Amino acid sequence: MTRLIESHGFTNRELGWDAWLDIVDLEHATPEQIAVLEESHPKAKVSDYYLFLVHQPEILRQRSAAFNAIMYAPGGLSRAERELASAVVSRINGCVYCASVHAQRFEQLAKRDDVIEQVFHDPYTAGTTPREQAIVQFSIALTLNGGAVEPQQLLALREVGLNDDEILDLIHSIAIFAWANRLMLNLGEPQDVPQAV
Amino acid sequence: MNQLDIVDRVAGLTPGSPAYLTRHKREKVAAATELSDIALFDPALPDLALGERLLVALYACALSQATSLSVHYRERLAALDTEPSLLDQVARTALDEVAEPRLRELLRFTHTLITQPAAGDQAALLRLPAAGLSTPAVVALAQLIAYVSYQIRLVAGLRALDALDALPALNSSESV
Numbered sequence: 001m002t003r004l005i006e007s008h009g010f011t012n013r014e015l016g017w018d019a020w021l022d023i024v025d026l027e028h029a030t031p032e033q034i035a036v037l038e039e040s041h042p043k044a045k046v047s048d049y050y051l052f053l054v055h056q057p058e059i060l061r062q063r064s065a066a067f068n069a070i071m072y073a074p075g076g077l078s079r080a081e082r083e084l085a086s087a088v089v090s091r092i093n094g095c096v097y098c099a100s101v102h103a104q105r106f107e108q109l110a111k112r113d114d115v116i117e118q119v120f121h122d123p124y125t126a127g128t129t130p131r132e133q134a135i136v137q138f139s140i141a142l143t144l145n146g147g148a149v150e151p152q153q154l155l156a157l158r159e160v161g162l163n164d165d166e167i168l169d170l171i172h173s174i175a176i177f178a179w180a181n182r183l184m185l186n187l188g189e190p191q192d193v194p195q196a197v
Numbered sequence: 198m199n200q201l202d203i204v205d206r207v208a209g210l211t212p213g214s215p216a217y218l219t220r221h222k223r224e225k226v227a228a229a230t231e232l233s234d235i236a237l238f239d240p241a242l243p244d245l246a247l248g249e250r251l252l253v254a255l256y257a258c259a260l261s262q263a264t265s266l267s268v269h270y271r272e273r274l275a276a277l278d279t280e281p282s283l284l285d286q287v288a289r290t291a292l293d294e295v296a297e298p299r300l301r302e303l304l305r306f307t308h309t310l311i312t313q314p315a316a317g318d319q320a321a322l323l324r325l326p327a328a329g330l331s332t333p334a335v336v337a338l339a340q341l342i343a344y345v346s347y348q349i350r351l352v353a354g355l356r357a358l359d360a361l362d363a364l365p366a367l368n369s370s371e372s373v
Contacts, residue, residue: 020319020322020323021322021323021326021332021335022332052336053336053340055332055333055336056236056242056333056336056337056340058236058239059233059236059237059336059337059340060340061236062229062232062233062236063229063233063340063344065225065228065229065232066226066229066230066233069223069225069226069229070223070226073223073225073226076223093314093315094314094315095314095315142350142353142354143350146261146263146346146349146350146353147258147261147262147263147264147349147353148262148263148353149353149354149356149357150357151357151358151360151361151364153357154354154357154358154361155361155364158361164215164216164219164358165219165222167354167358168219168220168222168223168354168358169223171350171351171354171355171358172223172226172351174350174354175346175347175348175350175351175354176347178343178346178347178349178350179343179344179346179347180343181314182310182314182339182342182343182346183339183340183343185314185315185317186306186309186310186314186317186321186322186339187322187336187339189319
């Protein structure tokens with residue numbers, strides 16, 4: 001059902017991820033570590049990423065709380081648009097793993113993949129509507145130049161219909177992938193997984 | 198609930214202002230951000246001194262030209278009685294002038310994550326245990342740099358949102 005999109009090293013195929021240093025062995029994990037894994041993600045106990053980060057359980061607990069509140073909270077910017085921003089940030093930062101995961105999430109939520117194909121091919125021109133184009137452009141700008149945002153850049157978002165609650169959600173979605181991409185890119189690497197036929 | 202947290206203060210938000218109220222509608226995000234900061238800069242965290250962590254944060258902000266956050270981390274370092282010359286070297290991003298080998302390794306790793314996040318590889322990561330860091334300290338360091346990358350963008354975005362609310366007033370005063 002899902003169409004395979006591959007461009008410039010990016011893919012919407014499912015990928016695995018392996019850590020480059022020792023992960024926590026579940027059999028020797030503390031009760032706190034187990035609790036944080038269970039709070040973080042349904043598959044955290046079989047994920048190298050979470051099993052590595054849980055070396056610092058309290059830091060992971062708060063990161064997961066921020067991530068889940070940003071990406072899954074009801075209201076505000078649509079979840080599909082949050083996933084679009086995540087995919088753009090991951091494409092710009094060069095995070096093949098995160099781009100794959102969030103391309104798939106966008107497709108599940110939006111029931112289309114046209115803009116994902118554009119983002120993988122050339123993020124700078126991506127967007128199927130003026131609203132999407134504005135979201136993509138702001139995601140690129142805040143990713144590449146995080147230290148300074150001009151109010152006029154937000155005005156461009158208002159002009160395509162985003163209200164301030166949606167603008168905040170967009171800022172959060174972009175910022176949390178500045179965080180996620182840096183971990184995924186520097187603590188391990190993506191792996192091919194056997195594909196379902 | 199009008200107490201300002203770290204991000205509010207560094208972004209220059211005023212309690213009750215439109216940008217403040219918008220931000221705090223997402224209270225779970227604000228709370229988890231503040232608690233992340235507290236966990237990452239917990240003085241009791243072993244294997245990676247608080248002074249090292251604050252220098253890494255200052256370096257990340259200086260590389261990102263994040264002015265208000267740089268001031269924030271400089272103030273925290275000054276409160277720890279950090280040697281002024283070291284503070285100055287890091288604030289100027291003069292990595293070559295930093296004498297201490299372990300700190301240089303931490304800052305080198307920071308430089309890659311901040312400026313070229315996709316340029317890192319396994320060899321770059323393995324330099325950290327070689328410099329004496331335990332695996333939990335490596336996790337703390339990577340989370341810290343990644344968190345500051347998030348914090349920089351959040352603060353810049355909120356500053357712009359706050360300024361956007363003031364724009365009509367700005368425009369009318371310009372026309373006087």
